[in-house]
Amino acid sequence: MDLQQLESILNDMQQPAYRFKQIKLAVYKELKDSFGAIENIPLPLRRDLDRLVPFSELTLTTEQQSTDGSVKALFAARDHVSIESVLIPYADGSRTVCVSTEAGCQVNCAFCATGHLGFTRVLTASEIVEQVLYFARALKPRGERVTNVVFMGEGEPFLNYDNVKSAILLLNDNDGFNMGQRRISVSTSGIVPGIERFAAEDWQVNLAISLHAPVNGLRSILMPINRTYPLEQLMPALDRYVARTNRKLMIEYLLLGGLNDSVHNADALADLIHNYKEVLRLSVINLIIYNPVKDSSGHPDRFKAPRIASLRAFEEVLNKREIAWTRRASFGSDISGACGQLAGEVTPTMEEPRDPASAGVSGGVGT
Ligand code: SAH
Ligand code: SF4
DSSP states (O other): OOHHHHHHHHHHTTOOTHHHHHHHIIIIISOOOSGGGOTTSOHHHHHHHHHHSOSOSEEEEEEEEOTTSOEEEEEEETTSOEEEEEEEEOTTSOEEEEOOSEEEOSSOOTTOHHHHHOEEEEOOHHHHHHHHHHHHHHHGGGTOOOOEEEEOSSSOGGGSHHHHHHHHHHHHOTTTTOOOGGGEEEEESOOHHHHHHHHHSSSOOEEEEEOOOSSHHHHHHHOTHHHHSOHHHHHHHHHHHHHHHOOOEEEEEEEOTTTTOSHHHHHHHHHHHHTOHHHHHTEEEEEEEOOOOBOTTSSBOSOOOOOHHHHHHHHHHHHHTTOOEEEOOOOOGGGTOSTTOOSSOOOOOOOOOOOGGGSOOOOOSOO
């Protein structure tokens, strides 16, 4: 629902000021799924609103359940643009929704299915929040809630800053979804002006940076955005972010077999981090194993996952260099719902739908 449209229509109808808040609470807190279900507003008003304000910006197209318990939802926006979101049920009981901020992505990282898809448009704040609402409604009958939201689906959040910010504020709003700021994380490919803006916000929202390479040459090959914001701009911006917010920074490092996973690369990564004392003080490297994706012509791309021995050796270097790290648990790869695989497609699967909460998945950080 477009809240601005709702507010202006309520004003035009000369409804009392409290109506707007009443409806907002019904939609975001009580998770009502139609105007008709909001019983504390008069029936004629419900009928008028039904006619005048689209209740939802998104319509579910398909939903796919992974054998690991994660669920991928494919939605159509009102202009038929399709977008995806993933629900990740962790073993500790937390329920994380990974939302898309754009349909496609302009950044075009070499290893990412969303990047291969090209860019269609940014999503509105309502379209972002409705991805969370969808899963919140689905979990409610089981007595479960969405506990965390990560902005790690399709798109680059900082190329849609204003809408991402409004979505965060709505998720956090007491009269809205009422989710704690510390439970929200945003991942960027390294848009420096966005990082500066994020650092200046008066909030406790978490930041993650997709680093993926410790030197400019390699990073520019993997992530063309590095040509615009190279490491000598990115790293000081991250250092200032940590200094200013005193919040832990998550550094995502995608391991690509034979490309950025050698002990030499690990040492270079440790060197880079040791050069920035605030980042060194308060960051954790989140190691991500490459999930296979197809290139724009539908063929498997040229990357591969690291060998387990290389992974161990990489982690060993980080240990020796006293760099904090975790390994990201991957979810949803059988339904193309894992990191980097979101590309608006339905993956054929023989799996019967199952209850995500019943899956014995291991814990992890982020998606
Ligand atoms: N656009 C933002 C957030 C979405 S991507 C960003 O790039 O940070 C979420 C994470 O998945 C990023 O760290 C991204 O680099 C990573 N990713 C992309 N393609 C991947 C792949 N094929 N396998 C594993 N992770 C991938
Ligand atoms: Fe865009 Fe992130 Fe994919 Fe890069 S990794 S193309 S920034 S969604």
